[in-house]
Amino acid sequence: MTYVYLNGEFVKSDEATVSVFDQGFLYGDGIFESFRSIGDRLYQFPRHYQRLLQSAEALRYPVAISRQELEAVLMELRERNGLNDAYYRITITRGKGQVGFQRDMENDLTCLVIGREFQGFDSVCYNEGIELRVARTRRNAPEAINPKIKSISNLNSLLGKLEAKDTGAFEVIMLNNKEHICEGASSNIFWTRDQWVFTPDASTGLLEGVTRSTIMRLCEEKLNLRVITGEFMLQDLKFSDEVFITSTSLEVMPVVKVDDFTINQGKVGPVARHLREELHRDMGRQE
Secondary structure (H helix, E strand, O other), X not given: OOEEEEOOEEEEHXXXXXXXXXXXXXXXXXXXXEEEEEOOEEOOHHHHHHHHHHHHHHOOOOOOXXXXXXXXXXXXXXXHOOOOOEEEEEEEEOOEOOOOOOOOOOOOOEEEEEEEEOOOOOHHHHHHOEEEEEOXXXXXXXXXXXXXXXXXXXXXXXXXXXXXXXXXXXXXXXXXXXXXXXXXOOOEEEEEEOOEEEEEOHHHOXXXXXXXXXXXXXXXXXXXXXXXXEOOOHHHHHHXXXXXXXXXXXXXXXXXXXXXXXXXXXXXXXXXXXXXXXXXXXXXOOO
């Protein structure tokens, strides 16, 4: 039996309920943040908490749970669920409310925290690389939906994931409305050329992942590789030595094919391998 934390209480997961009038259910009016722990160490937690506050502020949510209180909740979930290396997700919605857009926005928030054992990806993916497809679905324009809000209303990414599934690809590359490379449906993208590492700039409308910024730091600090951000076209990938994608769960996933174009003769390159090793060291563990 596992537990979740729901509105101030630890509840058995199969007994936890949320109102059918919850604004997250009715309107996607909610935010979330996911992160990991290695043993009892919450990796990059202060940055994830800060991004949660950033999302909450954008939606006028008065987040009442402090960082210290949330840390205590996470550690309690770890103990109750017998977790070692854990994957956590906190979801906050505007809570139980009314139907219709003329409704009252001043509701008690719903706060749900889930903790489970981290399940990584098959080692074959890291050893042999994965395939990306370029999605037909474009990333939401930043002028329409602020990409700094990590929202549970995420149909845009879901459509990208469905395209990946339809084509048998692991993940998609999503372009923005200006045809610039933006990000994956649930990942950030990087590529290398000589001693340079390239990744789309935040101005393209991407979500600035915590893992993304960590990888940028590790490139320069540990691998002596200069990171360049900017607005890039798909053509730029064809001249790359390596391509890889990153996220909290993916870590550093090497890419060997984009649509019909093969990267590095279909072989996983050294930068992706070394970066994942450095990321594990940064996380306080090493394979």
